[in-house]
Amino acid sequence: MTRRRIHATAGVALLLLCTGAAAQAAPDAQARQLAATCSACHGTNGHSVGGTPVLAGLNRAHFIKQMKDFKSGARPATVMHRHANGYSDAEIEKMADYFAAQKR
């Protein structure tokens, strides 16, 4: 490869990088921060290392149902009923979206 071609290639790569960065939407800060509250007990991005359920890659509807059941008491719990009571349905849906999008 000639020196000139390397420069050209680098130029294209940089251009693509910039276009990509500009086109990329800012991350959903609320979803990310809400999900990060869970990760203390359920692992970073929901990848639990044991003793608590893995949330990464969890089916969205399943996540929402569990949280609603914790809230209503339909699913008994030692601590999750209180956590669930602290979040609105909209917030729970945001968490569900975030975890469903994580690779298991």
Place this chain on the structure above:
Amino acid sequence: MAFQRRDFLKLAAAGIGAAALGACAAPAGKRKAHVVVVGGGFGGATTAKYIRMWGPDIEVTLIERNPNFISCPFSNLVIGGSKTMADITHNYDALRSKYGVNIVQAEVTGINPGKRTVTTSNGVVSYDRLVLSPGIDFMYDTLPMLASAEAQEQVPHSWKAGPQTVILRKQLEAMKNGGVYVLSIPKAPYRCPPGPYERACQVAYYLKTTKPRSKVIILDANPEVTSKKGLFMKVWAEMYPGIVEYKPNNAALHVDVATRTIKSEFEKIKADVLNVVPPQKAGTVAALAGVVNVDNRWCAVDFTSYESKAQKNIHVIGDAISAPLPKSGHMANQTGKIAAGAIVALVNGDPVYANPKFANTCYSFVDNKQAVNVAGVFAYDPEKKTMVGIKESSGVSNAPSEIEGGYAQAWASNIWNDVLK
């Protein structure tokens, strides 16, 4: 870990120049923003990791004086004999290898907010933004006889996990059957509200199973048990009758170090093992930065970014802040993530997330297997500009259980991993 000269050369390179320019505006002159985090506990290590995760273009340096992370949560179980120091000690390797955090083992000796520099025992480093996670230090003005390292070997606080944890454990092992252990608790706020009461349970468990004629006397400066009151009072009455004696409104007034004698307003007790937890303030690093502005003890922050109200470009998280939040490792982890998100947004020119919300979860062991929890969700109130506990979400366990002991173990494994791995 030896301090590496090349680390500081790298830091110096990162610190040169003014504010970062946009990548596409000036691709040749682009300099990475540099965030320095002081303190590698639950708060600082979390912040360093999450900034690198969410803002991979930001350079992050974590300055910590100790070679390893030693967890305060679970250190009471080392004192009680059911865990070892190895169980609560973790390294910083993954922060370096997996997340690309520069780890620097050094003592911070000065901070210049105007020049944006941190002076350490091993050189000077520049920052664009500084995060302080200094934890707590002790106030010895009322108990000056406990200020020296020698005094703390004889009368340990064991309120920072590490050598102090081992000292207390060894003293308890050496204590005779029929001996008296006295625990002195300072007035709130202090690090880990239920921590002293869990400690009393752990010592009582050890003594009940090995030296059953011994006593645990709690001298509490507070008018009542400050956390999980009903649960702890029941545990002491039912699991440790004749061993645990609880005496509220008994702040330590004087300690005779040589004879391990403590004087409070209503008591004078000669102990066989004397464990005095002194009153606390933000770790001394906070004072070096000029961010201590509440009662000469704590740091006021903006709860959306954790930026100091006293100094620009300096963020404070964890136990050191003045907040209606418990001073817990879990809260340090949570405030660290809000700070990390805000710092990434500020560096990238994005809006800072305006409505932070997070949860606290705290387990206390009442013996070697059973635990209880206190938990709750806190939300930012934009009118009051503070964090407010959500009533329906807060509360404690009904009773101690082995199931919760298992969850407490899971909590520890997962939070240590979330902080460090």
